[in-house]
Each structure stands twice: as structure tokens, then as C-alpha cells.
Amino acid sequence: MAARVPDPGDPQRTGRSPGPGGEPGPYGEPDGAPGSAVPSEANDDSRVAAAPAPARVPDVAIRRLPVYLRALEELRAEDHEIVSSADLAARTGYSSEQIRKDLAYFGAFGTRGVGYRCDVLVDRLRHILGLDREVPIALVGAGHLGTALVRYNRTRHRDVRIVAVFDSDPGRIGQEIEGLVIQPAEAMEAVIREAGIKLAVIAVPAAAAQEVARRLVEAGVTAILNFAPVSLQVPPGVVVQNVDLTLELQSLAYYIRPEPATG
Amino acid sequence: MAARVPDPGDPQRTGRSPGPGGEPGPYGEPDGAPGSAVPSEANDDSRVAAAPAPARVPDVAIRRLPVYLRALEELRAEDHEIVSSADLAARTGYSSEQIRKDLAYFGAFGTRGVGYRCDVLVDRLRHILGLDREVPIALVGAGHLGTALVRYNRTRHRDVRIVAVFDSDPGRIGQEIEGLVIQPAEAMEAVIREAGIKLAVIAVPAAAAQEVARRLVEAGVTAILNFAPVSLQVPPGVVVQNVDLTLELQSLAYYIRPEPATG
DNA sequence: TGATGTGAACTTCTTCACAGCC
DNA sequence: GGCTGTGAAGAAGTTCACATCA
Numbered sequence: 001m002a003a004r005v006p007d008p009g010d011p012q013r014t015g016r017s018p019g020p021g022g023e024p025g026p027y028g029e030p031d032g033a034p035g036s037a038v039p040s041e042a043n044d045d046s047r048v049a050a051a052p053a054p055a056r057v058p059d060v061a062i063r064r065l066p067v068y069l070r071a072l073e074e075l076r077a078e079d080h081e082i083v084s085s086a087d088l089a090a091r092t093g094y095s096s097e098q099i100r101k102d103l104a105y106f107g108a109f110g111t112r113g114v115g116y117r118c119d120v121l122v123d124r125l126r127h128i129l130g131l132d133r134e135v136p137i138a139l140v141g142a143g144h145l146g147t148a149l150v151r152y153n154r155t156r157h158r159d160v161r162i163v164a165v166f167d168s169d170p171g172r173i174g175q176e177i178e179g180l181v182i183q184p185a186e187a188m189e190a191v192i193r194e195a196g197i198k199l200a201v202i203a204v205p206a207a208a209a210q211e212v213a214r215r216l217v218e219a220g221v222t223a224i225l226n227f228a229p230v231s232l233q234v235p236p237g238v239v240v241q242n243v244d245l246t247l248e249l250q251s252l253a254y255y256i257r258p259e260p261a262t263g
Numbered sequence: 264m265a266a267r268v269p270d271p272g273d274p275q276r277t278g279r280s281p282g283p284g285g286e287p288g289p290y291g292e293p294d295g296a297p298g299s300a301v302p303s304e305a306n307d308d309s310r311v312a313a314a315p316a317p318a319r320v321p322d323v324a325i326r327r328l329p330v331y332l333r334a335l336e337e338l339r340a341e342d343h344e345i346v347s348s349a350d351l352a353a354r355t356g357y358s359s360e361q362i363r364k365d366l367a368y369f370g371a372f373g374t375r376g377v378g379y380r381c382d383v384l385v386d387r388l389r390h391i392l393g394l395d396r397e398v399p400i401a402l403v404g405a406g407h408l409g410t411a412l413v414r415y416n417r418t419r420h421r422d423v424r425i426v427a428v429f430d431s432d433p434g435r436i437g438q439e440i441e442g443l444v445i446q447p448a449e450a451m452e453a454v455i456r457e458a459g460i461k462l463a464v465i466a467v468p469a470a471a472a473q474e475v476a477r478r479l480v481e482a483g484v485t486a487i488l489n490f491a492p493v494s495l496q497v498p499p500g501v502v503v504q505n506v507d508l509t510l511e512l513q514s515l516a517y518y519i520r521p522e523p524a525t526g
Numbered sequence: 527t528g529a530t531g532t533g534a535a536c537t538t539c540t541t542c543a544c545a546g547c548c
Numbered sequence: 549g550g551c552t553g554t555g556a557a558g559a560a561g562t563t564c565a566c567a568t569c570a
Contacts, residue, residue, distance in 0.1 A: 084528090084529060084530090085529075085530075086529080096529090097532095100529090100530065100531065100532085101531085101532080103530095103531090104530085104531055104532075108530075108531065109530095110529075110530050110531080111529080111530075112528080112529055112530040112531075113527070113528045113529050113530075114528080114529065114530085115528095115529065115530080116529095116530090
């Protein structure tokens with residue numbers, strides 16, 4: 001039980017959406033896509049680019065794929081060889097039709113009357129999301145939050161992995177977090193270019209976030225996860241996903257019941 | 264520039280939606296609503312309850328209100344007395360029609376030909392969101408992330424404020440974060456009941472999250488912000504908003520450009 | 527028989543366009 | 549004239565229902 005909330009908090013987004021259509025095309029590999037980008041400068045919350053790509057995969061669908069992937073990995077760990085969309089529905093809370101439709105954007109991975117091979121589907125999803133090669137990530141801002149994020153990420157994941165941490169505070173530079181030495185902010189561009197990093201996490205104070213974003217983009221970053229409470233302005237083609245504790249709490253406040261649910 | 268992403272990551276949600284319709288009704292005060300709740304047990308991502316409430320305010324709209332509120336407070340700080348929906352659009356990235364429509368769910372707060380009085384709209388939004396009284400929040404899990412969240416929250420906000428922190432690690436209990444003493448997990452129910460806390464943040468390991476959620480709900484919590492990477496099962500009427508670093512990074516990976524945007 | 531894959535119906539949300547009022 | 553408030557149109561996403569095939 002539990003209905004779902006849309007997930008608002010997040011702000012801008014600018015990006016072309018790679019994915020093919022319902023056709024057995026290029027499987028929406030994070031490349032093969034247009035190179036151009038996005039449309040408006042508005043917060044549409046669900047629109048993406050009208051790029052050269054034939055049919056678009058809705059962003060909402062992309063955002064569900066990692067959920068499916070996690071469920072599949074759990075199922076695989078429990079020695080399931082075959083899973084049905086109904087199994088995945090039970091684990092994820094999404095409807096089975098929704099799941100089949102999302103998967104179908106990228107091709108036909110299942111067997112009618114049977115289901116999906118767990119390991120095959122895991123591989124497919126990892127490929128679609130671009131997780132079949134390690135995705136190196138830079139984190140900017142090694143305060144309490146940034147540090148917590150690095151620890152969390154590095155003790156668990158290898159597919160999306162923070163590999164560089166930057167801060168402008170001399171007192172932090174040189175310190176180590178989970179084996180990573182905090183580097184000076186000035187080194188940001190060079191390191192990011194060198195390592196070919198395209199994805200970055202911003203965990204700096206609000207006032208510094210926009211400038212950090214600008215520098216990241218200039219250095220080649222095209223996707224940003226932003227924890228600073230500001231709407232970042234980024235050029236077309238750059239994707240920003242925001243996570244804002246305050247906004248989350250404030251919108252949840254709306255749903256609080258007055259009475260202790262004595263009904 | 265910057266289109267927007269839907270924000271998927273988040274998981275369940277179960278809740279009745281208070282808000283009135285387009286009518287000048289009860290202004291969607293976080294009460295006045297049904298007491299009952301939710302429909303399905305599925306992840307719908309945008310549905311809420313078909314409760315006694317007349318017309319529903321879409322969850323997506325609720326999630327935008329805090330964004331408007333923040334923009335308004337900025338504008339007020341800049342001594343703007345009157346703001347138009349176009350001003351807010353410029354600040355937030357949402358379209359002016361969208362903003363007017365969202366506000367209109369709760370009544371007519373503006374003046375035709377003029378705009379909205381900044382301070383009036385701030386007050387209205389705070390009231391609609393239930394932020395006109397302080398919203399006390401409990402946080403469970405005082406690890407790196409939990410600690411970072413407490414620090415962030417307490418050094419900034421008074422409207423949504425963490426007032427109690429719990430952990431099960433004896434080594435942490437008794438320690439202080441921003442003036443709050445970490446309390447033992449066993450005290451959770453009593454403290455939450457005593458303080459009438461309805462909103463909680465979960466920052467414990469995945470394995471412990473479901474049980475924590477169960478206890479929180481039993482103690483009277485009806486809205487949860489969950490940082491643990493699991494889909495919490497909660498009874499109807501309880502709202503869960505998830506924030507999952509890994510899912511965010513994995514879906515962002517999809518949008519990474521192969522080439523350094525040399526286009 | 528049974529579960530996938532998918533067009534069509536439906537629902538929800540957004541944008542348009544303009545009437546209404548200051 | 550200008551900006552709000554809102555019905556109507558349109559777009560996007562979800563669910564339904566079933567043909568399809570192992």
C-alpha cells in the first residue's frame with residue numbers, strides 16, 4: 001500500500017533525450033543521440049528536447065529504470081532466473097503494464113508466456129542507462145553533506161562512483177574521505193577534463209552553486225545532481241536534477257494530518 | 264534555459280489530499296480534509312486519494328508551492344511589494360500560467376491588472392502548506408547523512424524544523440548535534456507522541472528502514488522523507504517521499520553525452 | 527496456457543486564449 | 549493597458565484490453 005507522489009522538488013533540466021522510440025532501434029544508449037539539445041528555458045518538469053531522435057522515451061520512464069534494475073538485482077541475488085513483469089510490479093510498486101511499456105521503449109527483451117531472464121534484463125538495463133562502463137563522478141563541496149554522500153556512495157557503488165572531491169576551504173583540502181583526497185577547487189576543470197568526467201554532484205552553499213555549475217559545464221560536465229537550494233541556470237544539453245531537503249519537507253508539511261488518524 | 268525533469272526517484276505515497284478545488288473553499292489547509300485515505304497500494308506517482316474532498320489539488324502543484332514561496336521570500340527581501348506571475352515565472356522557471364493556475368486552486372489572491380502582494384502571497388502559501396505554525400520533525404539515524412541533514416536544517420529553518428534525533432548506536436546516543444541530544448531509538452514512540460510530531464526523516468541503513476517506518480507510523484507520523492534505498496510499505500493515509508542518491512545518479516547517467524559537446 | 531508487447535481509451539497535467547476587473 | 553483567473557484545447561503519461569507467440 002502506498003500511492004505515489006510525483007517528486008517535484010527537482011528543478012531544471014535541459015537535455016536531449018537519447019532513447020529511440022518503440023522501435024528496435026539503437027536501444028537508447030546514452031549516445032547515438034542527437035548532440036543538440038533542449039527546447040525552452042522554462043521549468044517544464046517533464047519535457048525534454050525535440051531533438052533528432054525519432055521517438056522519445058519519457059523522462060519519467062528513465063527515472064523508473066534504476067528502480068527496476070535494483071529490484072532485478074535483488075531478485076537475481078535470490079536466485080530467480082526468470083521474472084515476470086508482475087514480479088517486478090510487486091517489488092517496485094509500479095504496475096506491470098507500466099513496466100512492460102517502459103522496457104518496450106528499448107526493445108523486446110522478454111519471452112511471451114514466460115517472462116524476462118533476470119540476468120539478461122539486468123544487462124540490458126545497465127547498458128541502456130550507460131552503467132556497463134563505470135560512470136566516474138565528481139563531487140564539489142566536502143562539507144558535512146558532501147562528505148556523507150561520498151561515504152555512502154563509495155562504500156556501495158561501483159557503477160556510479162564518485163572519483164574526485166573538490167572544496168575551496170584550505171582547511172579541508174588534503175583531507176581524505178573514503179580514500180579520496182579532497183582537492184582544491186582550482187583543480188576542478190583540469191581533473192574533470194583529464195578524467196573525462198561528465199556527471200557531477202554539487203554540495204556547496206547556495207551562493208556558490210551557480211558559479212560551480214558554470215565551471216563544471218565548461219569543463220565538460222553534462223549532468224548535475226544539485227543539492228544546493230537554488231535553481232541552476234545551465235545551457236541547453238545539460239541535465240540538472242535537484243534534491244532540496246527544505247522543499248521536500250515543506251511540501252510534505254501540506255500532507256500532514258491534523259488528527260492522529262483516529263478514524 | 265533548462266528544461267525540467269519529472270523527478271522519479273521517489274517512491275510511494277499514500278495520502279489523502281486535503282486541498283479544496285478551484286473554489287474559494289477551505290484553502291486546503293492541511294486539515295479540513297477527509298481523514299480517511301488513499302486508494303491503491305501501487306506506485307502511481309501522481310495519484311492520491313479519492314477522498315471526501317471536493318476537487319483535488321494535483322500533487323505536482325503542491326510540490327511547486329514551496330518553490331514559489333522561496334522565490335517570493337527572495338523577492339520580498341529585495342523589497343518588492345508587488346509581484347506578477349511573470350516575475351515568479353522568471354525566478355522559478357515555471358510558466359506564468361502554471362503559477363496562476365496553481366495559486367488559483369486555493370483562491371484568488373491577486374489583483375487583476377496589478378499582480379500579487381508579495382507579503383500576502385507569502386502568508387497565504389505558508390498557511391496552505393501548514394507552515395504558519397512550526398512543523399516539528401523527527402530524524403531517525405544520526406550517521407553521517409543524518410548528522411548533515413540536522414546541521415543543514417537547524418542552521419537555516421524554523422518553519423520545518425528537526426526537533427528530535429534518534430539512533431540505536433549506543434556510541435552516538437547522548438552526543439549533540441546543533442544543540443540536539445541524540446536519543447535512543449527506544450524513546451522514539453514516546454517522544455513523537457509527546458511532541459505531536461507528524462513528519463519524520465529516515466536516514467538509517469536500508470535494512471532498518473522498514474521497521475523504523477512502521478514504528479514511526481504507529482507513533483503517529485503521517486509523512487515521511489526517506490533517504491534509505493528501499494520502497495517503504497506504509498498504510499493508507501501516510502505519505503512517503505523518497506530521496507535516493509543512487510537512483511538519481513543512475514538515471515542521470517542515461518543523459519550523459521558521449522562527446523564533449525563539441526557541436 | 528500464460529506472459530509479453532502494444533494500439534486504443536482514458537486520465538492527468540500543461541498551455542492557450544481570452545474574459546474580467548483594477 | 550495590464551495582469552489575474554479560468555474554461556477549453558492540447559500534450560503527456562497511464563491503464564486497459566487483447567492479439568501474439570513460446
